[in-house]
Amino acid sequence: MVMKKQILAIDDSKAIRFLLQTVLGREYQVVTVPDGYSAMYYLTHRNLPDLIIADPQLPDMENWELIQQLSSSGMYGDIPVLVLSGLDKKETEAKCLELGVVEYFLKPFNPVNLLSAIDTLVKSGELGKDLSVMAG
Numbered sequence: 790m791v792m793k794k795q796i797l798a799i800d801d802s803k804a805i806r807f808l809l810q811t812v813l814g815r816e817y818q819v820v821t822v823p824d825g826y827s828a829m830y831y832l833t834h835r836n837l838p839d840l841i842i843a844d845p846q847l848p849d850m851e852n853w854e855l856i857q858q859l860s861s862s863g864m865y866g867d868i869p870v871l872v873l874s875g876l877d878k879k880e881t882e883a884k885c886l887e888l889g890v891v892e893y894f895l896k897p898f899n900p901v902n903l904l905s906a907i908d909t910l911v912k913s914g915e916l917g918k919d920l921s922v923m924a925g
Contacts, residue, residue: 793818797838799828812900825855841870860888869910
């Protein structure tokens with residue numbers, strides 16, 4: 790039995806959390822949380838997901854704050870982040886570039902395209918992990 794790759798999804802919308810769980814749950818172990826505090830709580834308890842999906846607008850943080858914390862963290866900086874944004878395309882694009890976010894989708898998004906982007910990211914993440922094991 791192969792272990793399912795783990796995805797942490799952070800979005801304050803219950804509908805989006807449910808959608809992500811439904812769309813991704815067949816192939817991935819999906820953990821969904823509603824805010825930045827819950828995400829950090831989850832991560833600090835030694836959970837290292839293979840991918841993080843995050844909404845830049847969370848109720849308990851400034852816009853982009855969580856994503857900024859993740860990207861500058863020594864512990865979580867290597868985990869690929871995919872952004873699901875309700876903000877406008879220009880701002881989203883600029884911020885993703887600035888913070889090293891690998892992929893973003895604007896809401897509303899196509900779940901099929903999202904799943905295929907996630908498959909690609911998780912596979913490229915595996916390559917990175919294999920390389921770092923060899924280098925270490």
